[in-house]
Amino acid sequence: MSLSLPVILLLGLAAAMCVGLLVWGLHLLTAKAQVAADLTAEAPKSSGDEDQIFILHRITQRLGSPLLPAIKERLKPEQLQSLQSRIDAAGRPEALTVDRYLSRKAGEVMLYGGLAIVMLLQGRMLFAFLALGFTFMTELTLVSERNKRQEQIQKQLPDFLDVLAVTVGAGLSFRQALSRVADSMPGLLADEFRLALRQMDLGTPRKDAFKALRRRNSNESLGRFVTALQQAEELGAPLADALMTISNDIRRDDAQFLRRKAQKIAPRVTGITAATMLPGLLLVIGGGMFLGLDIDLSFFNGG
Structure with a gap:
């Protein structure tokens, strides 16, 4: 049964x-x-x-x-x-x-x-594999959220660094300027920098706090910013000039990132267009050819 x-x-x-x-x-x-x-003990939720x-x-x-x-x-x-x-x-x-x-x-x-x-x-092999695929729901959620998060950070980083460079150039210290900009430009990137500032307030050295920031984010531009910032600090370079240079480099990287993203979208658009238009186009062409040949269909109904 x-x-x-x-x-x-x-x-x-x-x-x-x-x-x-x-x-x-x-x-x-x-x-x-x-x-x-x-x-039997549950943590408060x-x-x-x-x-x-x-x-x-x-x-x-x-x-x-x-x-x-x-x-x-x-x-x-x-x-x-x-x-x-x-x-x-x-x-x-x-x-x-x-x-x-x-x-x-x-x-x-x-x-x-x-x-x-x-x-x-x-x-039911198909339903079995479908149910088995649901065991990876949490991993898929983490990967999707991580990619969305890194894209948003990539978009926010150039403007954030521009404002940070201007604020540092106005005479504020780096930590004061970073806190001021993070408060005035809310977002994922500001949240990450606020977390690093809290770690520094609790006694974590700035180098270690920014290393932790780089580990939490796989964004390449943010990692380069942290590396360049640490190098500027070690070499004694003017921080405002270093921030402007880093901002210009990251803005070029952001333009390349958008071009790569557009290149990935183009084949998808072509595939969707072909999938939606091709069946109708084949039906129109095939129907026109069928009607144009004037084929006798009387044998289908026994005529």
Whole structure:
């Protein structure tokens, strides 16, 4: 007997929940008492942050949260730091943290992996691969948000540096000028510089704060700005002149970036145009040729 798609989805969801409960029960039986006690304790959450989370991410996050302590025990500090860097590079979308990321990933594997297994047992290979692809939703979100963030930083950087150079040239110190410009030009780039300023206020050397800024962002122009700024500081070059030179270089890089982006868009536009116009064009030409040849179609109706 063939089952309908909603019944198959319900069976897959039930199977995923059974697998999750089984794994959780085995963990409670083998873990220490204090670990089991930690499973019932939840960190305080903000209702505003919870409302920003996509509904599927909420489901997988709640489903995988019981396994969070067990997962974190098996990860090295370097791996957790690498995850934190990836989340920071994406701008912490939906107030994402390392704990939420790990809970979400565990829930995705349990839910969508269970659905994929059920689909595979039913012989529905296409739906099985589709369900399996949903296990990478969090990674795709991070990559998409990181790319959007770096594009916005690339657009904001030349104007930000122009105003910063003028402010430094007016006589303010670098930190004062950076704080003034960040407050007057809000945006992603200003947020990054404000974070670096807070780190410096807490005692972090300026060199280390800007290194952390470069690690959080994969934007090439921003990395070159940090490198040139540090070189100007070490060599004793006038900061205002160095900022103007860096701004002009980055503005040229920004023009090249826009040209490369336009070159990538052109084939997409051509493909969309061909996909939408070609069927109609073939129909018009083929229909005209068909009518022009005056073919006898009486044999189709038995005539």
